[in-house]
Each structure stands twice: as structure tokens, then as C-alpha cells.
Amino acid sequence: MTRSDSADARRIAPVEQRVDAIQAALEERGLKPGEFIVQANHLVEERWIPENGARIVARAWTDRAFRERLLADGRPAVLELGYDMPRHHRHLVVLENTATVHNVICCTLCSCTAFTIVGLPPDWYKDLEYRARVVRESRTVLKEMGLELPPETEVRVWDTTADTRYMVLPLQPAETVGWSEAQLAQLVTQDGLIGVARL
Amino acid sequence: MDGIHDLGGKQGFGRVRHSPAAPAFHEPWEKRVNALYSLAVRLGIFNMDEYRHAIERMEPRHYLSASYYERSLTSLATLCVEKGIVSRDELERRAEGAFPLALASAPGRSNAPARERFARGDRVRVTSEHVPGHVRMPAYIRGKAGVVLSESPPYPFPDAAAHGVASVDEPTYDVRFSSADLWPSAADAAFVHVAVFQSYLERLR
Numbered sequence: 001m002t003r004s005d006s007a008d009a010r011r012i013a014p015v016e017q018r019v020d021a022i023q024a025a026l027e028e029r030g031l032k033p034g035e036f037i038v039q040a041n042h043l044v045e046e047r048w049i050p051e052n053g054a055r056i057v058a059r060a061w062t063d064r065a066f067r068e069r070l071l072a073d074g075r076p077a078v079l080e081l082g083y084d085m086p087r088h089h090r091h092l093v094v095l096e097n098t099a100t101v102h103n104v105i106c107c108t109l110c111s112c113t114a115f116t117i118v119g120l121p122p123d124w125y126k127d128l129e130y131r132a133r134v135v136r137e138s139r140t141v142l143k144e145m146g147l148e149l150p151p152e153t154e155v156r157v158w159d160t161t162a163d164t165r166y167m168v169l170p171l172q173p174a175e176t177v178g179w180s181e182a183q184l185a186q187l188v189t190q191d192g193l194i195g196v197a198r199l
Numbered sequence: 200m201d202g203i204h205d206l207g208g209k210q211g212f213g214r215v216r217h218s219p220a221a222p223a224f225h226e227p228w229e230k231r232v233n234a235l236y237s238l239a240v241r242l243g244i245f246n247m248d249e250y251r252h253a254i255e256r257m258e259p260r261h262y263l264s265a266s267y268y269e270r271s272l273t274s275l276a277t278l279c280v281e282k283g284i285v286s287r288d289e290l291e292r293r294a295e296g297a298f299p300l301a302l303a304s305a306p307g308r309s310n311a312p313a314r315e316r317f318a319r320g321d322r323v324r325v326t327s328e329h330v331p332g333h334v335r336m337p338a339y340i341r342g343k344a345g346v347v348l349s350e351s352p353p354y355p356f357p358d359a360a361a362h363g364v365a366s367v368d369e370p371t372y373d374v375r376f377s378s379a380d381l382w383p384s385a386a387d388a389a390f391v392h393v394a395v396f397q398s399y400l401e402r403l404r
Binding site: 010011012013014015016017018019020021022023024025026029031033036037039040041044088090091093108109110111119120121122123124126127128129130131132133134135136137138139140141144145151154155156157158159160161162163164189190191196 | 204205206207208209210212213214215216217218219220221222223224225226228230231232233234235237238239241242247251254255263266267269272275276279284285289290291293294295296297298299335336337339351352354357371373378381382385386387388389390391392393394395396
């Protein structure tokens with residue numbers, strides 16, 4: 001029996017013990033994983049949150065010139081509001097929903113998202129069901145998720161297969177015209193930025 | 200590779216387990232995994248293409264049954280072993296049990312030798328290739344025709360970058376496909392937009 005055969009025959013270590021093992025190995029090699037975890041947790045909990053996208057949307061709804069810059073080239077436009085993207089996300093494409101066009105984003109191959117802008121992807125976005133189905137059964141999946149679109153609405157599904165990243169610019173609800181930017185930002189959800197909900 | 204990860208258009212899956220304002224993490228260890236793989240990328244132990252490919256190389260039963268962050272952990276550990284940072288024996292000794300890793304990689308490849316520049320409105324076809332290593336062409340667009348809408352900035356070519364093969368950066372094209380062309384008579388009406396690397400495209404005349 002080879003070493004890997006005997007390893008496979010053994011009980012698989014619980015996942016948390018496997019995480020401890022790799023963390024301890026990196027620690028022993030002086031790579032300081034503990035310090036990095038603290039920094040990274042701050043980023044995922046406080047900085048890379050859907051409120052960023054919400055603020056960008058609220059600005060686009062209230063500032064026509066910003067909206068045009070955002071739709072023309074997303075990355076420099078969000079930088080104006082202080083939102084950075086990782087260096088490898090070289091392009092942010094902002095997808096404008098209208099009365100007759102609905103955009104929805106996904107990543108069929110893994111879980112790619114503009115996570116610094118729309119927040120880290122929620123659990124269901126990374127699940128097998130959403131990845132398998134939304135490109136092929138977009139209207140059915142959206143309906144199951146509570147968004148029924150009329151047949152005349154054009155659906156555009158965006159599969160994030162490269163480092164170009166996407167954010168949906170939702171349609172502003174008519175009754176909110178004239179609201180302040182801060183009030184409008186409160187309306188915008190992560191589901192709206194992904195495109196599985198309208199606001 | 201035509202791997203189990205390439206899920207777009209696969210049938211038989213049930214409803215999306217959706218809840219409003221759903222969390223990204225469920226357990227504290229998931230955040231640690233997320234941080235540890237980012238640290239390894241930052242330290243240059245591996246790049247994002249290698250990371251994605253090591254997830255794709257997981258044994259299919261393991262891939263399908265593992266949670267998202269267990270897949271992330273498996274990729275991190277596999278690459279640390281393959282890069283000589285740590286041995287599998289050490290990981291299994293520390294974990295006090297078996298530590299399943301991804302399977303070995305097939306060879307990568309460089310950019311296509313002849314690549315064309317496309318413009319908005321050009322009709323293109325995705326090449327009909329079966330690539331043994333990493334590739335960012337979902338199988339559902341293989342051989343399919345679409346229309347170019349825009350060009351991205353150049354990116355590292357994933358088929359090469361995941362394997363340490365030399366290559367030049369190349370753009371992707373936003374190609375619009377009709378769901379009726381991708382799955383004739385068997386899809387909801389929609390346009391499907393895919394960012395397709397230049398090497399995967401040929402002009403449709």
C-alpha cells in the first residue's frame with residue numbers, strides 16, 4: 001500500500017483542524033498569518049460591504065454627470081467616491097437597468113464578483129444551483145427568487161469569466177424622486193446590485 | 200479542462216437557497232481560509248489563476264460535496280504542497296487525519312498564435328477546443344456564435360498563468376450570445392454576456 005492509499009483510508013480530518021494545520025504551517029515559516037487574518041477580517045467586515053455599491057447608486061441617481069462617467073468607465077468613477085478595486089480587477093462595467101431591460105450577474109465557473117464594490121458574494125451566489133441555472137433559466141430562477149419579469153422585459157445575464165467585474169445600476173423607484181442621496185442609499189440592497197431583485 | 204466546476208447550463212439542480220441579505224460566511228474558520236489564501240497570493244506563493252485551477256482539479260465527488268470555503272482551503276493546501284512550502288505529511292500530522300488535496304494538473308498552453316482584434320458589432324465564434332489545463336471558456340459557449348459589444352483592458356492569459364507558461368496579456372471581448380443559440384428550444388429567453396479571451400475567438404465571415 002502506498003502512503004497516499006493509507007492516507008485516504010484514514011479518517012478525513014474535520015475541516016477546522018485542516019485550517020488550523022495550514023495556518024500553523026504558515027506561522028512556523030514566519031509568514032505571520034495571524035496578523036494578516038486580523039487585517040483581512042477588518043476588510044471583509046467593515047470595508048468591502050454592499051453599502052459601497054448603494055452609495056454609488058444613490059450618487060448616480062442624483063448626479064447626471066456622475067452617472068454618465070460611471071456608465072462610461074466604472075473604475076475611475078467609483079474611485080472618485082473613494083472606492084478602490086484590487087489591481088487585477090482592471091475594468092468595472094456598470095449595467096443600467098431600465099423599464100425594459102433587466103441585468104443580472106453571476107459566475108458559473110467559480111464566484112467572481114466586484115467584491116470591494118458590491119460586497120463579498122452571498123452564500124447562494126456561490127452555490128451550485130445559482131451557478132448552474134441562472135444562465136440558462138434566468139427568468140425561472142429570478143421568479144423563484146421573488147422577481148417576476150414580464151415577457152417583454154429583455155433579460156441580460158452577465159457571466160464573470162474574466163477579471164472584468166460588474167455591478168447592476170438598479171432603476172430608481174419613481175416614488176423616490178427628490179429624496180436625498182443618503183435616503184436613496186438606504187434603499188439599495190446587495191440583491192439589487194447583483195440583479196436578483198428590483199427595488 | 201471539462202471539469203465538474205463548469206456548471207453553467209447543467210440541469211437537475213433545484214431551487215436557489217436564497218435568503219435576503221444573505222451572509223458570505225457562516226463559520227469563523229471560513230474567514231480564516233479567505234484570509235490565508237489572500238495572504239498566499241499577496242506573498243506570491245501562487246496567483247489567482249493557479250488558485251482557481253487547483254479548485255477545479257479537486258476530485259469531482261470532493262468538489263461537489265465540499266462547501267465553498269472547503270474548496271478554497273483545498274486549493275490553498277494543494278498549492279502550498281506543490282510549491283514546496285509544506286508537505287502533505289506535515290499537514291496530515293498537524294490535522295490529525297487525512298487532508299484531501301486536488302489531483303495533479305495537466306499541461307497549460309500559451310496564447311493562440313494568430314489573434315484578431317475585434318470591434319463592436321463583429322460576429323465571432325468561440326473556437327471548438329478541448330483544453331486539458333485551465334481555461335476560462337465555459338463549455339456552454341464552445342463553438343457558439345455571438346456578437347462583440349466591447350473590448351476590455353488586457354489581462355494575464357489564464358490558460359498560461361495557471362501553469363507558469365509564458366504568455367502575453369490579451370483583452371477579453373464582451374460577447375453577447377442568445378440563450379436560444381446556446382440551448383435551442385431549451386432555455387429562457389435572454390441574452391447571455393460572457394467575457395471571452397481573444398485566444399478563444401475567431402471571426403465569423
